[in-house]
Amino acid sequence: MFDPNDILYEDNHLLVVNKHAGDLVQPDPSGESALEDQIKAFIKRRDAKPGAVFLGVVHRIDRPVSGAVLFAKTSKALVRLNEMIREGRIRKTYWALTERTPDPESGELLHYILRDGRTNRSRAFDAPKGDAKQARLRYATLGVGTHYTLVEVELITGRHHQIRAQLSKIGCPIRGDLKYGAKRSLPGGGISLHSRRVEFEHPVRRSPVSVTAPVPAGDNLWAHFENP
Secondary structure, eight states: OOOOEEEEEOOSSSSEEEOOOBBBBSTTTTTTBBBBHHHHHHHHTTTOSSSSOOOOOOOOOOOOOOEEEEEESSSSHHHHHHHHHTTTEEEEEEEEEEOOOOOSSSSEEEEEEEETTTTTTEEESEEEEEEEEEEEEEEEHHHHHHHHOOEEEEESOOOOOOOHHHHHHHOOOOOOOGGTTOOOOOOGGGGGGEEEEEEEOTTTTOOEEEEOOOOOOOHHHHHHHOOO
């Protein structure tokens, strides 16, 4: 069930929640309970709404990923936010714990991403290849530990498994991400990729919005890097 303590920001038009690793954002063929439906049910109870609750997913993140997810509570907000996504006007920043330190420690990555629907995996290539789509991100090393490195990533494009595939391509797989080369899994099947911050202009009020998601509780490694 959805925990209202996971709400990071809410007004009449928007909702940002801190997703737990392992939670589905939207329903899929598995039939498992999804965050979208849980939030709708919560809002219906809390606000005593007699009819259906509108909730549109704007900012999708993979199931094993944690952190900020943006929802629209009105159709007008959804249309405008989707337009902002297409135009690159929503800034999305992630934190990743990687098994190696990137070399160089900061920069921009450009690859070409090809998705394999059969394996639900993406491959990153250095040069254009077939139907592969260009993928770009900026990154900076924020901290280096004994076994893992904290890397901040800003997405420029939004491809399937983009951060996971690109960091793996440069030899820096994300902690717990067996699909992309990590040495071992994490309890619960999550990976150490966290949607740390979303920043954008409010679609109705036109004021700046910046929402930061605390790192997963109960993980001492995340806590070490967040509070060095």
